[in-house]
Each structure stands twice: as C-alpha cells, then as structure tokens.
Amino acid sequence: MTHDVVIVGAGLAGLNAAIQLAGKVDVAIVTKVYPSRSHSGAAQGGVAAAVANLESDDTPELHMYDTIKGSDYLGDQDAIEIMVNEAPETVIEMERLGCVFSRDEEGRIAQRAFGGHSRKRSCYAADRTGHSLLHALFEQSMKHDANLTVYSEYFLLSLIYKEGVARGVVMMNILTGDIEVIRAKAVLFATGGYGRAFEITSNAFANTGDGIVAAYRQGIPLQDMECVQFHPTGLYGVGILVSEAARGEGGYLLNGKGERFMEKYAPSKMELAPRDIVSRSEQTEINEGRGINGENYVHIDLRHLGRETILERLPQIRQLGIDFLGIDCIEEPLPIQPTAHYSMGGIPVNHDCQVVVDQSGTPARGFFSAGECACVSVHGANRLGTNSLLEALVFGKRAGKAILKYVQSAEFEDVNENEEIANARKSLDDLLSSASTESANEIRTSLKETMMWKCGVFRDKEKLEQALETVLELSARYKNIRIADKGKVFNTELQEALELGNLLEFSEVIVRGALAREESRGAHFRTDFPKRDDEQWMKHTLAYKGPDGSLQFKYKPVIITRYQPEERKY
Amino acid sequence: MKARFLISRFDLQLDTTPRLQEYSVDVPKGSTVLECLNIIKWTQDGTLTFRMSCRSAICGSCAMRLNGHAKLACKTQLSDVLIDGAVTVEPLGNFKVIKDLVVDMEPFWASLKRVKPWLKPDESVEYERERLQSIEGYKKIEDASTCILCASCYSDCNVLSVDERFLGPATLAKAQRFVYDSRDCDAEERLEYLGGANGVWDCTHCAECSTRCPTDAKPLERITELKAASMAHRIHGNNGARHVLAFRESIPGKYPGTGGGMINENYIPLRSVGIFNISGLLDLIPVGLRMFMRGKQPPMMPHYIKKFPEIRKMFSRFKEYLK
Ligand SMILES: Cc1cc2nc3c(=O)[nH]c(=O)nc-3n(C[C@H](O)[C@H](O)[C@H](O)COP(=O)(O)OP(=O)(O)OC[C@H]3O[C@@H](n4cnc5c(N)ncnc54)[C@H](O)[C@@H]3O)c2cc1C
Ligand code: SF4
Ligand code: SF4
Numbered sequence: 001m002t003h004d005v006v007i008v009g010a011g012l013a014g015l016n017a018a019i020q021l022a023g024k025v026d027v028a029i030v031t032k033v034y035p036s037r038s039h040s041g042a043a044q045g046g047v048a049a050a051v052a053n054l055e056s057d058d059t060p061e062l063h064m065y066d067t068i069k070g071s072d073y074l075g076d077q078d079a080i081e082i083m084v085n086e087a088p089e090t091v092i093e094m095e096r097l098g099c100v101f102s103r104d105e106e107g108r109i110a111q112r113a114f115g116g117h118s119r120k121r122s123c124y125a126a127d128r129t130g131h132s133l134l135h136a137l138f139e140q141s142m143k144h145d146a147n148l149t150v151y152s153e154y155f156l157l158s159l160i161y162k163e164g165v166a167r168g169v170v171m172m173n174i175l176t177g178d179i180e181v182i183r184a185k186a187v188l189f190a191t192g193g194y195g196r197a198f199e200i201t202s203n204a205f206a207n208t209g210d211g212i213v214a215a216y217r218q219g220i221p222l223q224d225m226e227c228v229q230f231h232p233t234g235l236y237g238v239g240i241l242v243s244e245a246a247r248g249e250g251g252y253l254l255n256g257k258g259e260r261f262m263e264k265y266a267p268s269k270m271e272l273a274p275r276d277i278v279s280r281s282e283q284t285e286i287n288e289g290r291g292i293n294g295e296n297y298v299h300i301d302l303r304h305l306g307r308e309t310i311l312e313r314l315p316q317i318r319q320l321g322i323d324f325l326g327i328d329c330i331e332e333p334l335p336i337q338p339t340a341h342y343s344m345g346g347i348p349v350n351h352d353c354q355v356v357v358d359q360s361g362t363p364a365r366g367f368f369s370a371g372e373c374a375c376v377s378v379h380g381a382n383r384l385g386t387n388s389l390l391e392a393l394v395f396g397k398r399a400g401k402a403i404l405k406y407v408q409s410a411e412f413e414d415v416n417e418n419e420e421i422a423n424a425r426k427s428l429d430d431l432l433s434s435a436s437t438e439s440a441n442e443i444r445t446s447l448k449e450t451m452m453w454k455c456g457v458f459r460d461k462e463k464l465e466q467a468l469e470t471v472l473e474l475s476a477r478y479k480n481i482r483i484a485d486k487g488k489v490f491n492t493e494l495q496e497a498l499e500l501g502n503l504l505e506f507s508e509v510i511v512r513g514a515l516a517r518e519e520s521r522g523a524h525f526r527t528d529f530p531k532r533d534d535e536q537w538m539k540h541t542l543a544y545k546g547p548d549g550s551l552q553f554k555y556k557p558v559i560i561t562r563y564q565p566e567e568r569k570y
Numbered sequence: 571m572k573a574r575f576l577i578s579r580f581d582l583q584l585d586t587t588p589r590l591q592e593y594s595v596d597v598p599k600g601s602t603v604l605e606c607l608n609i610i611k612w613t614q615d616g617t618l619t620f621r622m623s624c625r626s627a628i629c630g631s632c633a634m635r636l637n638g639h640a641k642l643a644c645k646t647q648l649s650d651v652l653i654d655g656a657v658t659v660e661p662l663g664n665f666k667v668i669k670d671l672v673v674d675m676e677p678f679w680a681s682l683k684r685v686k687p688w689l690k691p692d693e694s695v696e697y698e699r700e701r702l703q704s705i706e707g708y709k710k711i712e713d714a715s716t717c718i719l720c721a722s723c724y725s726d727c728n729v730l731s732v733d734e735r736f737l738g739p740a741t742l743a744k745a746q747r748f749v750y751d752s753r754d755c756d757a758e759e760r761l762e763y764l765g766g767a768n769g770v771w772d773c774t775h776c777a778e779c780s781t782r783c784p785t786d787a788k789p790l791e792r793i794t795e796l797k798a799a800s801m802a803h804r805i806h807g808n809n810g811a812r813h814v815l816a817f818r819e820s821i822p823g824k825y826p827g828t829g830g831g832m833i834n835e836n837y838i839p840l841r842s843v844g845i846f847n848i849s850g851l852l853d854l855i856p857v858g859l860r861m862f863m864r865g866k867q868p869p870m871m872p873h874y875i876k877k878f879p880e881i882r883k884m885f886s887r888f889k890e891y892l893k
C-alpha cells in the first residue's frame with residue numbers, strides 16, 4: 001500500500017494533522033484503537049489559551065512566562081512562544097469546528113483556573129474537555145471520509161527509515177494478524193504518552209510508547225526522557241485521575257491530621273502550585289507518616305464546594321469516585337496519591353514538527369512527530385496542566401501544514417516490502433514460538449513497581465542503580481516470555497507482549513537519563529542533588545541507541561529568548 | 571473474594587458457535603469486572619480476548635454483556651453483578667462476534683456516518699472569535715455530547731435485533747447533538763433524513779438504550795427530542811409524523827367521522843401511510859381484510875365519550891401552547 005502521508009495515531013495531534021491534509025494529498029491514519037478511543041479523550045480539565053474571556057488582562061506573554069517558569073527553565077522559549085501565540089486562534093478554531101464547550105454568561109467559551117497559570121485561562125467542557133475536543137476532530141475526520149483512509153485497529157510495528165529518510169511503516173492488522181507495509185513520502189508519529197511503565201498511572205492501557213521506541217530503534221534520539229510528571233491526585237491504588245479541575249474549583253488537600261499541608265510548601269499558590277511541587281509535598285507528607293491513618297495516601301476534600309458546583313462542574317470526577325472507590329465526593333473526601341501522568345520527553349522535533357537527529361538540529365527527511373510522543377520542548381522538565389491538549393492541537397496542525405509543504409517536492413523512496421514483512425514476521429514468530437516459561441505479567445508487574453518506587457517522585461543514585469539493574473534483568477527475561485495464544489485473529493496477548501517490550505526499552509532510557517542528570521529540575525527530583533544546577537544541567541538530554549544496543553547520551557542547549565532563569569517560587 | 575466467571579469464548583477461525591467457559595478466580599475486594607478479566611488473562615488464560623483502553627469509563631472500548639445486559643466492564647464493580655457468586659460475560663448483542671468478547675464494530679461506525687455527524691455552520695460569517703452560544707443552548711446538547719460511542723445501547727436495542735437497517739440509538743443521540751446545536755444550520759435537512767425510513771419513528775420506545783447507557787447521552791430521551799423537533803419543523807412527509815398527526819386529528823375529531831375523544835382506528839393507518847400513497851394503502855388491504863374476517867374491524871362511526879368536551883378543550887389548549 002502507498003499513501004503520500006501516513007499518520008500513526010488518531011488522538012488530537014494525529015487527527016488535527018490529518019484534517020489539514022485530507023483532500024489535498026493522499027493521507028492515511030494508522031491507529032491501534034478506534035480514533036474516538038484515543039487517550040486524548042480522557043483529558044478532563046481543559047485547554048489553555050489566553051482568549052481572555054474571564055480575565056481580560058490575560059495575554060499570550062503571561063501564558064508564555066507561566067509556561068517557562070513551570071518548565072523549570074528547561075522548555076525551549078522559542079517553541080513556547082509559538083504555542084502560546086497560536087493558542088487563542090487554535091481553541092477558537094476548535095469551537096468553530098463544532099467542539100462543545102461550556103459557556104460563560106455572555107455565551108463565550110468558559111474558563112477556569114489551573115495550577116501554575118497566573119490567569120484563569122483553561123477553556124473547558126465540564127470535566128471532559130479532551131473528550132469534547134477529540135469527538136469534534138473525530139467528527140471532522142468522518143466529514144473527510146472520502147479523502148482520508150483510516151486503518152483502525154492496526155498496530156505499528158516499526159518505522160522504515162534508511163539513510164536519514166523515513167519511507168513508511170510496518171504494521172499488524174489486529175483483526176487478521178497480517179503484517180502490512182505502508183510506503184509513504186512522509187510519516188508522522190502522533191502516538192501519545194507512555195505512562196504505563198509505572199505502577200500507579202493515570203494513563204490508558206494503550207499508552208505504551210510504541211511510537212517512540214520504533215523511532216529509537218532506528219537510531220533516532222529520544223529527548224529528556226527522565227522528565228516524567230506525577231500528577232498529585234490519582235485515585236488511591238488505581239491511579240485514575242481526579243482532574244486538577246477539582247483543585248481549580250477550590251478543592252483542599254488534607255493530610256492525616258486534617259491540615260491543608262500545602263501551606264507549608266507553596267503558601268501563595270497553595271493547592272494550585274504546579275504539579276511537581278504538589279506531588280512532592282504529598283509524598284513528603286506520606287513518607288513522614290502524615291498520610292491518612294499513616295497510609296500511602298492523603299485526601300482531596302471537595303465537600304465545601306457544595307453539591308451544586310460538584311454536579312455542575314465536576315460530574316465525571318464524582319462518578320469516577322463512586323464507580324472505582326465507592327465514594328461520593330459530595331459526602332466524603334477522596335483518597336489520592338501521586339500518579340504517573342505525563343511524559344515531557346519524546347522524539348525531538350523542530351517548530352515544524354520535523355524530527356531532528358542531533359544537537360545541531362539536522363532534520364530527518366520525511367519524518368515528523370507531534371503531540372505527547374514528541375518533544376518540541378514546550379514543557380521542559382514539568383508541564384503545566386492544560387498545556388498538553390494545547391500542544392497536541394497546535395503542533396498537530398503545524399505538522400499537517402509542514403507535511404503538506406514537504407510532500408510537494410518529495411518522492412516515494414525505495415522500500416523492500418518483502419524484506420520488511422519477513423523481518424517483522426520473524427520477530428513475531430520468535431515471540432510466539434518461544435518455548436519458554438517467563439510470565440509477561442510478572443515481568444510487567446515488576447517493571448511497574450520498580451519504576452514507580454525507584455524512579456518515581458523522589459529519586460537518588462542508589463534507587464536508580466537498583467532500578468537499572470532490575471530493568472536490565474527483566475529485559476533479559478523478556479526474551480523468553482511465553483504467549484499462550486498462537487492464533488492470528490485479534491491476538492491481544494501478542495500485542496500486550498509487544499507493548500511490554502516497548503515499556504522495557506524506554507524504561508531503561510528513563511532510568512539512565514535520570515541517573516545521569518545530577519540535579520533536581522521540575523518533575524525530576526534527586527534527593528541526593530536537591531538543587532537545580534543551571535551551570536551543568538541547563539541542557540536537554542538526547543539518548544541514542546547504538547547499533548550494538550548500548551545507550552549513549554549527548555546533550556543540547558536549552559533555547560532562551562526572553563526570560564532568564566530565576567528561582568522557581570510559588 | 572472467590573468468584574466464578576462464565577465467559578463466552580469464540581474464535582472466528584476455529585468455532586462455529588460460541589461456548590461458555592468457566593473460570594474461578596480469587597479477586598481483591600472492590601475489583602471492577604475489567605480488573606477481573608485482566609486477572610484471568612494475565613494469570614490463567616492468555617487467550618481470553620476483549621477490548622479495553624482507558625479503564626476509566628471514557629473511551630468506550632470495554633462494553634460487553636454482563637448477565638445478559640450491556641455494561642462497561644471497567645465501570646462495573648464485580649460485586650454489583652455477582653449472582654450466587656457467578657457472573658456471565660458475553661460479547662455485545664446485535665453484532666457479529668470476532669473473538670470471545672470482541673465484536674465487529676464496523677456496522678456501528680457505518681451507521682454513525684449516515685447522519686453526517688459534524689457541525690454544518692453558517693460558513694458565510696467571517697470570524698475572529700468563537701461563535702456565541704448561551705448556557706441554555708449548551709445545555710441542550712450537553713447530554714448528547716457525553717456519548718462515548720461504546721455501543722451498549724446498540725447491543726440491547728430491540729429494533730436493531732430485527733432490523734439492522736435501523737439507525738440505532740447512539741447514532742440518533744449523535745444526530746440530536748447537531749439538530750439542537752444553535753450553531754448548526756442544517757436542522758431541517760437533518761430532520762428530513764431522520765424522519766425517513768429506519769429513522770426516529772422506527773424506535774419502539776422500549777427504553778433499553780437509555781437503561782444501558784453509561785453516560786448522560788440517554789438515547790431514548792434524545793430520540794424523543796428529535797421527534798419533537800420534527801413536528802415543530804413541520805416535517806410531516808413521513809409515516810411517523812403522519813401517525814402523530816393522525817392521533818392529534820383523530821382524538822378531538824378534526825374531520826367528520828374521525829374523533830369523539832377516542833382513537834379512530836380506521837383513520838390512523840390511512841393517515842399514517844398517506845392518503846395519496848396508493849401502494850402504501852394497497853399494502854393495508856390484506857391486514858384490513860384479515861381483521862374484517864375475524865370480526866375485529868373497528869366501528870365505522872366514532873363513539874363519543876362522555877368527557878369529549880374536556881378533551882377538545884385540552885387539545886385546543888395544547889394548540890395554543892404549540893403556537
Ligand atoms: C487522565 C488524563 C487527563 C489529562 N487531562 C489533561 C487536561 O486536562 N489538559 C491537558 O492539556 N492535558 C491533559 N492530559 C494530557 C493529554 O491528554 C495528552 O497529552 C494528549 O491528549 C496527548 O494527545 P496525543 O494526540 O499526543 O495522543 P493520544 O490522544 O494518546 O493518541 C495516541 C494515538 O496513537 C495511537 N497509537 C499508539 N501506539 C500505536 C501503535 N503501536 N500503533 C498504532 N497506533 C498507535 C493510539 O491508537 C492513539 O490514537 C491528560 C492526560 C491523562 C492521562
Ligand atoms: S428505545 Fe428505541 S432506540 Fe432505544 S433501545 Fe428501544 S427501540 Fe432501540
Ligand atoms: S448513547 Fe450511551 S450507550 Fe450508546 S454509545 Fe453513547 S454512551 Fe454508549
């Protein structure tokens with residue numbers, strides 16, 4: 001099969017790119033879940049844009065400063081400037097396309113406060129903003145049905161990339177188990193986040209980093225992978241997200257003594273301090289024995305907001321509490337703990353979302369990436385809430401436009417389809433026929449625990465070295481996992497095994513990156529190096545997989561345009 | 571907690587009919603059904619196959635039938651569906667099964683596309699800002715907009731099980747979202763289509779869809795709103811709308827010999843099919859004849875019930891209200 005452009009991923013980033021291209025070039029989307037099931041739909045709180053409906057003095061400049069400060073100065077300021085400047089028109093465009101937004105008294109898009117933002121600039125649709133945005137784009141994709149081929153329930157196996165040029169992808173039709181190749185002049189990866197490597201996570205089962213690993217295996221570097229955001233309010237034990245909107249609307253965080261403990265850590269912003277700070281504060285309370293009943297959780301209390309506000313603005317959160325813990329937040333506080341939530345790192349790209357392969361920004365021809373799997377770096381070491389739906393929309397669209405331009409003068413490059421298919425078939429067959437007895441479940445469970453507790457909210461050299469050892473040992477065991485399902489049709493056991501392989505591969509990159517970065521910045525916190533070290537570490541990590549499988553690091557400078565680093569206080 | 575799972579197993583390549591397989595599992599208290607299925611898959615039988623992704627009731631992947639009715643596995647506490655320590659787990663109804671709990675969703679997506687589910691705004695207005703929509707305007711589409719396309723409603727719809735051409739509850743709920751959107755300019759045309767064959771009037775109001783729906787989308791309510799909108803837009807050129815009109819005309823007696831405070835069963839079918847619809851009327855003849863042969867034909871002249879004047883008053887007040 002050939003298409004001018006193949007987009008892997010049908011979340012906000014992939015779909016927004018696709019609708020720029022549909023009808024203009026031959027474009028296909030490959031997605032392992034139906035588009036409307038993409039994880040963008042789980043986003044609750046909102047999308048940031050200085051549309052200034054609620055606070056008329058809001059501006060993109062303020063949004064820019066908040067984002068840079070939030071990123072702990074690891075964000076590239078030129079990229080951030082693009083994002084915040086394009087934010088208002090991007091959100092308004094979504095409204096024009098039909099997205100259902102909550103409204104203010106004047107009928108404009110409603111806004112509310114969100115952590116780390118100095119103005120109330122989160123545009124929202126109750127507490128299902130991502131769902132609303134995703135469905136609006138999914139609707140648009142149906143409108144373009146005739147000009148957009150969607151391969152739903154196809155699983156990306158590998159990227160075809162040779163001599164610095166992307167030539168297509170190899171994928172598995174989940175329904176039939178067949179391996180197929182799509183040749184393309186341009187490939188866009190929009191495969192989303194990859195939080196599933198952690199025991200407690202807000203991420204969907206699908207978020208396993210398939211895209212980033214496919215790129216990494218072709219020698220493309222991964223940037224800033226050690227920066228993993230832990231969201232302060234995951235439902236205890238399961239990690240399912242209680243949106244920051246709960247704090248945006250005025251929820252309190254309480255420790256076992258019933259104190260609003262944020263007073264100690266961020267007296268001016270309190271509960272609405274950035275996520276990394278709130279998560280560490282929570283974990284500190286827990287570690288020092290001030291969890292609820294001394295246990296591994298604290299409370300978020302919404303009762304004082306009153307029934308009406310909860311029902312009107314946080315209905316889904318209330319329902320989650322009822323469904324998963326049997327607790328109604330109108331009557332009782334919800335038990336919560338930090339949950340792995342967002343991956344700041346990813347495939348390094350330039351402002352047009354073209355993948356760059358080295359410190360000097362050399363582009364990979366025909367290869368693009370956008371959304372959570374990419375790293376433009378607008379979030380640096382810590383993402384502000386509501387900035388990532390924005391990133392996915394803004395950069396998805398930019399990717400679409402840049403690809404449109406790119407393919408005008410690009411050609412289909414040679415691909416040896418038979419060889420690609422045979423290679424993929426062989427590695428699947430190897431997995432399937434392995435006569436061994438290792439349990440994928442044990443490996444996955446052990447990996448997730450290790451990443452959570454040794455490479456989580458608080459890190460140090462000793463824990464990270466243990467984590468590395470475990471990850472390497474698990475990777476070795478992985479080669480001998482047993483798959484009971486030998487069938488071809490809808491073999492989800494095989495798919496989960498492939499995903500586990502990806503989790504293991506990028507976990508090593510996270511751990512090694514965290515071990516190397518001997519400082520604390522944003523979400524990356526080393527108790528043995530608790531200070532930010534601008535002298536040594538004001539730089540981005542680039543991790544490369546060498547031909548022999550070993551991992552090498554290079555570093556590239558952070559781009560600073562308008563705001564010099566200063567201490568981050570809230 | 572020990573629980574028994576009777577799970578429907580099927581492999582397109584191996585089986586001709588599904589079979590129930592029993593699993594016995596020790597599950598932690600407070601587990602959702604999805605968590606239990608994963609325990610089975612990960613520790614007992616890797617071949618057990620189902621869809622899932624978000625595990626937080628927002629992606630719509632994990633709908634399946636639990637004890638015969640569609641539910642989201644991730645949103646259902648096991649303890650709520652256990653009967654004598656067991657639960658039956660089957661794939662969604664009204665779909666072709668592919669493997670175990672996985673069904674072929676294509677007809678569902680195809681149905682959705684039939685109603686052109688995207689906003690058709692007035693493109694002639696240049697814009698710099700968002701379109702305004704009042705809070706009341708938003709409220710009219712909010713419920714429908716919560717649909718997660720899980721197909722639970724489709725699974726349990728009684729009409730779909732006898733007529734797969736029916737647009738189905740989710741599709742109709744989606745259609746309501748546009749017909750009632752103050753920003754959409756195409757309500758009339760949409761309603762014309764929805765009023766036609768396999769559309770809103772085919773629904774039998776059994777309410778299964780709304781009962782199974784895990785969100786506020788509640789299709790039957792949306793279908794009722796679409797019917798109301800059809801009538802309000804005077805889209806009368808279809809059997810369903812004519813049927814409604816026939817009731818409205820028959821009871822208060824709009825034409826001589828039609829009403830009397832009761833439904834006139836001779837008038838309603840004729841009016842529903844359309845007085846000028848010759849072939850439709852011919853279709854009625856056999857039914858009419860059969861009823862006649864069995865002595866079941868309704869009386870030719872209307873009976874007048876005692877409280878007829880009151881009923882007339884009600885109808886005229888209703889008319890006022892409609893204005
Ligand atoms: C619970 C939760 C709440 C959030 N709330 C907010 C919020 O309020 N505001 C905010 O700004 N951000 C929020 N975020 C973050 C935000 O939702 C994500 O960063 C963003 O939606 C990512 O969009 P995306 O398009 O990059 O990827 P996704 O929407 O995750 O889409 C990824 C796509 O890639 C496809 N894919 C992946 N692997 C493969 C493969 N191997 N083969 C084929 N296809 C593949 C998937 O099928 C999917 O279509 C939240 C995140 C979570 C987890
Ligand atoms: S109420 Fe109508 S749409 Fe809903 S299940 Fe019954 S027949 Fe189907
Ligand atoms: S209407 Fe309800 S049951 Fe039907 S698909 Fe939507 S959410 Fe699911």
Ligand code: FES
Nearest residue numbers: 624625630632644
């Ligand atoms: S897994 Fe997404 S709705 Fe159940």
